[in-house]
Amino acid sequence: MSRSVLVTGGNRGIGLAIARAFADAGDKVAITYRSGEPPAGFLAVRCDITDPEQVERAYKEIEEAQGPVEVLVANAGVTRDQLLLRMSEEDFTSVLETNLTGTFRVVKRASRGMLRARKGRIVLISSVVGLLGSAGQANYAASKAGLVGFARSIARELGSRNITINVVAPGFVDTDMTRALSDEQRANILTGVPLGRYAQPEEVAASVRFLSSDEAAYITGAVIPVDGGLGMGH
Numbered sequence: 001m002s003r004s005v006l007v008t009g010g011n012r013g014i015g016l017a018i019a020r021a022f023a024d025a026g027d028k029v030a031i032t033y034r035s036g037e038p039p040a041g042f043l044a045v046r047c048d049i050t051d052p053e054q055v056e057r058a059y060k061e062i063e064e065a066q067g068p069v070e071v072l073v074a075n076a077g078v079t080r081d082q083l084l085l086r087m088s089e090e091d092f093t094s095v096l097e098t099n100l101t102g103t104f105r106v107v108k109r110a111s112r113g114m115l116r117a118r119k120g121r122i123v124l125i126s127s128v129v130g131l132l133g134s135a136g137q138a139n140y141a142a143s144k145a146g147l148v149g150f151a152r153s154i155a156r157e158l159g160s161r162n163i164t165i166n167v168v169a170p171g172f173v174d175t176d177m178t179r180a181l182s183d184e185q186r187a188n189i190l191t192g193v194p195l196g197r198y199a200q201p202e203e204v205a206a207s208v209r210f211l212s213s214d215e216a217a218y219i220t221g222a223v224i225p226v227d228g229g230l231g232m233g234h
């Protein structure tokens with residue numbers, strides 16, 4: 001059955017691969033984008049998740065076009081790397097504002113329709129770094145670890161209404177975000193990855209699709225690593 005899906009930050013990278021995976025399976029897919037030309041094939045709504053009014057407007061547009069959101073993938077995220085002593089208030093709060101507070105905003109808004117429908121699927125895109133830590137990424141790691149506590153709380157709040165919420169924690173994925181790293185940084189990272197390579201965005205998308213499927217109806221509050229073994233044991 002075709003469901004109403006929303007993928008935040010679905011205009012590129014991992015989000016775009018996730019949006020394509022749902023669309024290929026026959027779902028109605030809305031994506032958010034902030035600027036430029038969004039990719040074709042989806043309902044593209046302009047939305048910066050740091051702005052509550054834009055989030056509200058985006059949901060209204062999506063609900064009118066394809067009905068209440070039944071599957072939400074909160075994927076939008078940013079990095080602003082800096083060592084602690086050089087990390088400004090703005091470096092810290094802007095990353096938290098997008099990755100954690102922005103996710104709170106879109107999940108809260110989606111939960112309204114899901115509660116009414118007494119069903120729903122929510123997947124948050126965290127990172128291996130949330131549990132492993134990463135020098136130079138205290139802001140990003142804190143935001144991604146925060147998503148785990150957030151998801152597990154919501155899992156307890158909404159479970160009785162047949163709404164699941166899970167976290168996917170990718171390792172290093174070949175996207176704009178990691179292309180910004182130096183060759184040396186990229187090579188160093190791979191030494192810690194048992195599978196010895198970066199993930200393709202589609203490999204993250206496959207887990208997201210599974211967690212959103214009927215087969216995953218009894219999985220909630222889980223953190224699923226898609227990290228080539230990088231985070232094993234944490």
Ligand code: NDP
Nearest residue numbers: 009013014034048049075076077127170172173175176177
């Ligand atoms: P990209 O940098 O390629 O894309 C980031 C996406 O987030 C873009 O669509 C961007 O939109 C969107 N976005 C950023 N800020 C906002 C905002 N304020 N409001 C709305 N949308 C926003 O990143 P990836 O595809 O690599 O990452 C996607 C997610 O996966 C992120 O949450 C990231 O932290 C996580 N992740 C990535 C890993 C990797 O190795 N690449 C590893 C682990 C986790 P726009 O185009 O408008 O800028």
